[in-house]
Amino acid sequence: MSHEILLTQLLYGGAGILFFLLGVWxxxxxxxxxxxxxxxxxxxxxxxxxxxxxxxxGLDAPPDPVPHALVLTGIVVAVSATALALAFGRRxxxxxxxxxxxxxxxxxxxxDGTHA
Amino acid sequence: MSSSNPQALLIPLLLAAIGALLFWAFWSxxxxxxxxxxxxxxLERVPESGASNPVTSVLLNFRAYDTLLELAVLLAAxxxxxxLGPAAAxxxxxxxxxxxxxxxxxxMLIIAGGYLLWIGGQAPGGAFQxxxxxxxxxxxxxxxxxPNAGLPGEAWLRxxxxxxxxxxxxxxxxxxxxxxxxxxxxxxxxxxxxxxxxTGATLSxxxxxxxxxxxxxxxxxxxxxx
Numbered sequence: 001m002s003h004e005i006l007l008t009q010l011l012y013g014g015a016g017i018l019f020f021l022l023g024v025w026x027x028x029x030x031x032x033x034x035x036x037x038x039x040x041x042x043x044x045x046x047x048x049x050x051x052x053x054x055x056x057x058g059l060d061a062p063p064d065p066v067p068h069a070l071v072l073t074g075i076v077v078a079v080s081a082t083a084l085a086l087a088f089g090r091r092x093x094x095x096x097x098x099x100x101x102x103x104x105x106x107x108x109x110x111x112d113g114t115h116a
Numbered sequence: 117m118s119s120s121n122p123q124a125l126l127i128p129l130l131l132a133a134i135g136a137l138l139f140w141a142f143w144s145x146x147x148x149x150x151x152x153x154x155x156x157x158x159l160e161r162v163p164e165s166g167a168s169n170p171v172t173s174v175l176l177n178f179r180a181y182d183t184l185l186e187l188a189v190l191l192a193a194x195x196x197x198x199x200l201g202p203a204a205a206x207x208x209x210x211x212x213x214x215x216x217x218x219x220x221x222x223x224m225l226i227i228a229g230g231y232l233l234w235i236g237g238q239a240p241g242g243a244f245q246x247x248x249x250x251x252x253x254x255x256x257x258x259x260x261x262x263p264n265a266g267l268p269g270e271a272w273l274r275x276x277x278x279x280x281x282x283x284x285x286x287x288x289x290x291x292x293x294x295x296x297x298x299x300x301x302x303x304x305x306x307x308x309x310x311x312x313x314x315t316g317a318t319l320s321x322x323x324x325x326x327x328x329x330x331x332x333x334x335x336x337x338x339x340x341x342x
Contacts, residue, residue: 010142010146017139069182076321080189
């Protein structure tokens with residue numbers, strides 16, 4: 001494996017690991033639910049970065065298709081999991097007594113009426 | 117984020133340690149091995165998989181089991197969303213400019229989705245990308261104020277959402293019934309079977325994503341809003 005490919009993989013995958021760590025940090029240290037969700041998605045993006053970096057074989061060789069397939073399905077699953085989590089958040093907001101509803105920061109306020 | 121001092125120091129330290137460990141694992145994963153890898157195995161058998169795009173071969177043939185379960189995950193997520201409450205109220209109807217733009221963009225997204233679905237056999241593309249585009253079309257419709265994001269009524273929506281998993285599982289079981297393994301396609305039929313599964317999956321993924329964006333069970337009556 002040539003050095004150029006290895007360097008690309010390290011840069012791209014290293015950035016992915018950095019993304020993942022930033023996501024973990026944000027997930028731990030921020031209270032509102034929607035911030036935690038964004039953090040989770042950034043962690044996911046980091047993992048996808050690493051997988052894509054692992055698959056890289058240089059510009060003139062086909063990439064490893066196995067990690068690519070995993071990332072492809074992973075993205076769609078991550079989006080739907082986020083949607084499920086948002087639905088949970090909305091339900092929590094609806095169930096919470098008025099004075100605590102700020103604790104998990106309104107995830108979506110559309111249900112009160114139409115917004116422009 | 118009003119954390120006490122030792123905690124504010126501890127978290128970055130722990131994260132740095134985890135990061136070092138992950139980077140070491142990544143580094144040794146890239147450089148350490150000489151053995152046989154899945155890539156060579158997969159690329160070698162692409163010609164008999166029914167799709168000349170290696171990613172599609174992996175997705176719908178070599179690891180079809182995995183993809184079937186991922187479609188089931190999508191379905192489960194949608195069921196979860198539906199069980200948590202009704203959909204949010206529709207957005208205001210968009211102004212004329214955005215409205216006419218949507219009239220152009222949505223058909224283009226649908227055509228591009230169909231193209232990606234077809235091209236997925238031999239080039240980058242396939243059910244997940246096509247489904248994502250269809251979902252984006254639904255989101256565009258919802259954002260411009262169409263109630264239900266252009267999706268059909270609840271009865272048909274249920275059929276659409278389950279279609280991908282259903283077609284996939286039925287084909288798998290049929291193959292098992294005729295004596296082949298679960299989702300082991302006969303090479304002669306592989307292309308047709310993959311295309312059938314992908315079409316069902318595309319419709320399902322698109323409908324699921326758009327319905328998930330609405331954030332709840334579809335409302336029985338359109339525009340019925342307290």
